[in-house]
Amino acid sequence: MTMQIEMNNLSLKYKSNYALKEINCQLNGQGIYGLIGRNGAGKTSLLSMLASFQEPTSGTLTIDGETPFENAKIMQQVNFIFNKDYTDETDNVSQLLKWVSQYRPHFDSKYADYLVQKFRLPMKKSVKKLSKGMQAAVNVTIGLASRAPITIFDEAYNGMDAPTREIFYEELLEEQARFPRMMILSTHLVSEMEHLFDEVLFLHKGKLILQEEFEAVTSKGTAVTGPAEDVDLFVQEKKQLNTKSLGHLKSVMIYGELSDSEREKAQANGLELGPISLQDLFIHLTEEEE
């Protein structure tokens, strides 16, 4: 189940406003991709084109070489999980899952039942009467149990409390290990979700400003920790992202790679060097200009 997504100069306009501008990127095969961006960055717009909900204004988007819009074969391979409005839904949880299982060829009903128990969902209750967090758990159950080769979770955790989100993250990783596929997760809960990602994409104001493997992104910067004075001296010429102080100790996140000699110098001065967090990088790269 290895799929490939390619976008070339992909743009989307709503009337005269660009929601996405000239996106170029490739997603190759299995893995968990984090699509990260602030409110209004264009995440849902991008994902809805992947899910065949709308067509690009210009540029091209292909999934396995084919245009997804109104393409039944491709749409079958993609499952788009988002915060659905269930106001008009008449099914209960059990009926809804049964209905989904009929048109999702890889749907695993046993696994869906297991997730329903784990999320403590009441099978016989109508979906429209569930709380927002429980509806989100139903959506996630559908997304995981459908095992579509491309599974998209668009801020699917919305409304879930922290323990429920934890179950979602655990199951996501276990499912990916059992049945590897392409999963795309949009979020702005960066620090909570960064451990899930194999690759990250930052969208900012409709533009793709970064696409990297997770490990590579976090090595773009360094956390320098040690006695405040020594840290200040070491980072004074560097681009600083964030500073934390604890007593006489200080930790400063810097952006940009360090040379071997700089690393040796830091270690010789008793400074500790570590990776930066994705969250710090995200905040820095999407900061509003004053």
Ligand SMILES: Nc1ncnc2c1ncn2[C@@H]1O[C@H](COP(=O)(O)OP(=O)(O)OP(=O)(O)O)[C@@H](O)[C@H]1O
């Ligand atoms: N149906 C629409 N009509 C007009 N403008 C829209 C429409 N949908 C989205 N937009 C605009 O397109 C831009 C991108 O919106 P989008 O919903 O894709 O962002 P997002 O990154 O998913 O945001 P959030 O994290 O807040 O959900 C925003 O400026 C938004 O106002």
